[in-house]
Amino acid sequence: MQRHLISAADLTRDDAVLILDTAEEMARVADRPIKKLPTLRGRTVVNLFFEDSTRTRISFEAAEKRLSADVINFTAKGSSVSKGESLKDTAQTLEAMGVDAVVIRHGASGAPYRLATSGWIDAAVINAGDGTHQHPTQALLDAFTMRRRLVGRDAGLGKDLDGRRITIVGDVLHSRVARSNVDLLHTLGAEVTLVAPPTLLPVGVETWPCEVSYDLDSTLPKSDAVMMLRVQRERMNAAFFPTEREYSRRYGLDGDRMARMPEHAIVMHPGPMVRGMEITAEVADSDRCTVVEQVTNGVSIRMAVLYLLLGGNEPAVTHARTTEEK
């Protein structure tokens, strides 16, 4: 493992499997009466959020607290950032208070990379989503969810997603989730197909390690998992598609389309969902949809990442579990 987690593309297959396996260990903690480990006691983690985010910030915070870290939450609104302070000064100010890791969400692509490589600070940097670049913990929790559902909770340990067919549908152009997933799923041996109107695919997508299709219906029967991306209604105003209804008709997932998926196939969504746009309520609320599970898994994945980046070589859970299971 590297010292930072900036991009899903930086992870080797073994790194990724190690994180997924560690997350399974972490998940067991959630089943206990006391959902807490002492692993990061005395370590301080700052959640540095320059962009509005509820679920990712709360997920990281829950993960940090379950590992007994001291947590500082920093949001840009109302802070010195809104008064013109630079990223560098903000980061250095926080580090001066003794921070071991920075979890950063930023609207500018590359901001976490700059933080990790510019010599501004020494702390470990974890990317919690940067612009339209990367969101590696989202890709990891998605892969974790797929492995559990498609390979098995225990059967999946030590395994990757070899040969699994994953379809990602929607606004790929503006999506850091899509980029991270393409990188990670490819590393894990899955076959990825991106489905979107041509306007919502970046120029250059042809070099990505995946297939690209403009047609959702022909892709669905060959999918083990279908991941729907959020499509912001405002995109319509920049002529990415004519109307919300047309988008929905051509690229939305409804009950009829879901029925064309193989029996075992799951529906995923990174949230927040726009019901009626890319996904209908019928699909969102069906038991094939893993959206709530993904949130739960997100905490386990973030615990695993924090532990592996900060916890050193001490076993995280094994020791605690053996004493408890006696």
Next chain:
Amino acid sequence: MSKILIRGAKVLGGEPQDVLIDGQTIAQVGTGLPAEGAEVVEAGGKVLLPGLVDLHTHLREPGREDSETVLTGTRAAASGGYTTVFAMANTFPVADTAGVVEQVWRLGKESGYCDVQPIGAVTVGLKGAKLAELGAMHESAAGVTVFSDDGKCVHDAVIMRRALEYVKAFGGVVAQHAQEPRLTEGAQMNEGVVSAELGLGGWPAVAEESIIARDVLLAEHVGSRVHICHLSTAGSVEIVRWAKSRGIDVTAEVTPHHLLLTDELVRSYNPVYKVNPPLRTERDVMALREALADGTIDIVATDHAPHPHEDKDCEWAAAAMGMVGLETALSVVQETMVDTGLLDWAGVADRMSFTPARIGRAAGQGRPVSAGEPANLTLVDTAYRGRVDPAGFASRSRNTPYEGRELPGRVTHTWLRGKATLVDGKLT
């Protein structure tokens, strides 16, 4: 007046000769010239060029004296071998009136390091809506002949047409920053494989090429000359080549950085590589070199764009666009054009002195190195190789993409009308 004898210099890269300067003028060029009464500069096989002329410099004064002033910018120019710079109009206030261009012109006179020829804005406040008083700027003491909204594109086809027509009355030229604004909203880097991966807003080549295509056709229609700033794509080269073959009066410039650097460097997210137009691909770089060699691209212009440290020491999206270039331009041209065999030193003199002076109508600049001509000269140690150290820059800003990079060539002497502005690599 004092005499200077430059002994054993390869004039435009030819056989070693002596050049005798008497006062402001070149008195004699030949071999075995007498040294009596003259200060002798032993050239020892260095290359002697006419003083370089930069048609595209941002001196930042008035308004952004924290990044550059006319004085520091002209010192940087002399360090880089330049004897004339054309100062772009995007200052604060914008150089869109006779008053502002005269101020810049006067500051240039006072600096004494090189001639400063102000460029006037095409439209009021660079807003693209209303023509600035082009005639007044031309008739001012500054004698403006080049007009540009550089930094912004004159995107309105009617305004561009009128500007092209209007400046014909006094032999002016419009230098277009070709960037279709709608296609580049939120653009951060060249649109392609790298931008797709990095998640940075794409800046398509077509945004530049479509404006160039439109403007050469407009120039043809109204019978005007047009100059294209910092051409950066292989497609733009094709359009300019086609226009020239049709006899359209178009000239074009390329920056040193577009001859050397590609968008692969943006993978570092280091804003020192953030520039407008953006760094393109290897294919574009090769097409630009070839076009500069065959004359499709007429000149090298630096687009020297100083920025204070804090405007680059940040995340990519927040950073300013541009890089300094005056003090590294000749080295980059040697690296990309001369040492590759694409251009000889006579060709460099043409692309960096004769032709830019002709396009900008810079009197007494870009003249041959021969008796009777003004002594605007640059002596280059072409055998030198060294790493770029921004700490040694004369510019007030340090935003160079070449820090630590090994480049060939070093300007050792610059003379402005017989007065040394640079001696042994040190400003006078």
